[in-house]
Amino acid sequence: MKFYDGAAPNPRRVRIFLAEKGVEVPTERLDIPKNEARSPAFLKKNSLGAVPVLELDDGTIITESVAICRYFEELYPDPPLFGADAVERAKVEMWNRRIEIEIMTNIGAVALHTFDFFKDRVMQVPAYAEAQRETSMKKLAWLDGELADGRPYLTGDRFSVADITGMTASMIAGFVGIEIPEELSNLRRWDDRLRSRPSWDA
Amino acid sequence: MKFYDGAAPNPRRVRIFLAEKGVEVPTERLDIPKNEARSPAFLKKNSLGAVPVLELDDGTIITESVAICRYFEELYPDPPLFGADAVERAKVEMWNRRIEIEIMTNIGAVALHTFDFFKDRVMQVPAYAEAQRETSMKKLAWLDGELADGRPYLTGDRFSVADITGMTASMIAGFVGIEIPEELSNLRRWDDRLRSRPSWDA
Numbered sequence: 241m242k243f244y245d246g247a248a249p250n251p252r253r254v255r256i257f258l259a260e261k262g263v264e265v266p267t268e269r270l271d272i273p274k275n276e277a278r279s280p281a282f283l284k285k286n287s288l289g290a291v292p293v294l295e296l297d298d299g300t301i302i303t304e305s306v307a308i309c310r311y312f313e314e315l316y317p318d319p320p321l322f323g324a325d326a327v328e329r330a331k332v333e334m335w336n337r338r339i340e341i342e343i344m345t346n347i348g349a350v351a352l353h354t355f356d357f358f359k360d361r362v363m364q365v366p367a368y369a370e371a372q373r374e375t376s377m378k379k380l381a382w383l384d385g386e387l388a389d390g391r392p393y394l395t396g397d398r399f400s401v402a403d404i405t406g407m408t409a410s411m412i413a414g415f416v417g418i419e420i421p422e423e424l425s426n427l428r429r430w431d432d433r434l435r436s437r438p439s440w441d442a
Numbered sequence: 443m444k445f446y447d448g449a450a451p452n453p454r455r456v457r458i459f460l461a462e463k464g465v466e467v468p469t470e471r472l473d474i475p476k477n478e479a480r481s482p483a484f485l486k487k488n489s490l491g492a493v494p495v496l497e498l499d500d501g502t503i504i505t506e507s508v509a510i511c512r513y514f515e516e517l518y519p520d521p522p523l524f525g526a527d528a529v530e531r532a533k534v535e536m537w538n539r540r541i542e543i544e545i546m547t548n549i550g551a552v553a554l555h556t557f558d559f560f561k562d563r564v565m566q567v568p569a570y571a572e573a574q575r576e577t578s579m580k581k582l583a584w585l586d587g588e589l590a591d592g593r594p595y596l597t598g599d600r601f602s603v604a605d606i607t608g609m610t611a612s613m614i615a616g617f618v619g620i621e622i623p624e625e626l627s628n629l630r631r632w633d634d635r636l637r638s639r640p641s642w643d644a
Contacts, residue, residue: 287588288544300529307536314528326516327502334509342490363573371565386489 241265243308244285244293246272249348249408251292252442253305254312256404259439261316273357306336309401321401328395335394335402343383344409346376350416376418380427387426392433399437407434443467445510446487446495448474451550451610453494454644455507456514458606461641463518475559508538511603523603530597537596537604545585546611548578552618578620582629589628594635601639609636 243265245251258265270276270291278289286293286303294302294311302308313322323329352358353369387394394402410431413419420427434440445467447453460467472478472493480491488495488505496504496513504510515524525531554560555571589596596604612633615621622630636642 287584288540296529302529302532302536304536304539306539307532310535311528311532314531326513327498327504329516330504330509330513333512334504334506337506337508338490363577365567365570365573368567368570368573371567371570375565382489 241297242295243267244270244277244282244291244295246270246277246291248272248291249344249412250290250305252411253401253404253408254292254308255442256407256439257309257312257321257401259442260319260321260399260404260437261312263312263316265312306401309404313401319399321399321404323395323400324398328398331395332400332402335400336405339383339394339402339405339409342379343376344405344412346372346379347409347412347416347418350376350418351412354416373416373418376413377421380418380420380424384424384427387430390426392430394430403434404439406430407437407440410434443499444497445469446472446479446484446493446497448472448479448493450474450493451546451614452492452507454613455603455606455610456494456510457644458609458641459511459514459523459603461644462521462523462601462606462639463514465514465518467514508603511606515603521601523601523606525597525602526600530600533597534602534604537602538607541585541596541604541607541611544581545578546607546614548574548581549611549614549618549620552578552620553614556618575618575620578615579623582620582622582626586626586629589632592628594632596632605636606641608632609639609642612636 243254245255245267246269270282272291276282277291283289285295285301288303290303292303292305292308294308296302302311310322313320323332349372350369352362353364353366358364391397393399394406420431445456447457447469448471472484474493478484479493485491487497487503490505492505494505494507494510496510498504504513512524515522525534551574552571554564555566555568560566593599595601596608622633
């Protein structure tokens, strides 16, 4: 197999996932600013012109970071990062989606709608970026409330792919200058805990 | 268990899923326009004030339509709607996310940013709605190209939860007056195939 990687938040989700599993995979790193993910040859692998992409030995293509992580979870079940039983797996899915939809996407929209890099990739609406910056702060306060019971990770005692999505959101927040306010102490504790993991640097 | 339902696209995803499985679950239908999902009692179940919610007999709460579907997949494995082996499961995840991110979310943004119903729920940016209407048409053309090989369903011969997400996107498109252009014949064939399923009316 071959993992097509690049310097961007979504491939980083897979890199963190693999680091947490202790697995190394043959990797080709694309130069994203040089549009290598949008070359005619690469568009044949992923018509959306993006990494990550996993190519299996029989030519099967898997795109989308969470789909790739889910495939690796089946190849390398330990430690379980998508949950260890039906209820835990449902909770991981629930929290991965909550963090992605409520937190990461809102924060990401600030970058998508203001950075020059995305000018020819999305129809930028700067007023939307401003609205999403404000919305993001409300959602951070919501998440702080959710973590008020002091549990170490989103689904309880076990680190999961939902926390990895949180690590990615935290990185994107840094890009757009969104900081966790001092008073959101539950959220800060969780964020500090994630930053202390060796996989943070993946 | 109890399934909290309501007249909205995301709970409909779960209703279609259950219809495809041939399963009935004790259900309480909330009146969404009357804000029953945002009552203090219901906010204790889902702090995001939304359906669907699945409450298990021990009080465990699962929110997010896909998380609830995934839980039902484990309880009722046949027919498999999340894939039958590791590669197929990865492809279902990939396509479910592609349809959700590239199609459903873009079309949904047109409703979110123009409908009175969402006025106090999101910071509406009408210019963003217009941009997303245009983006949606480009994404429909992209999806038409992806379906040009004539396969019946997104991941191949087997209907999956990714197609259910497509059914939901199709319904939202109707709400905002987005129609599949005549020339996107691959997409039209797929959409017609989904509309002919008995679960369409779930």
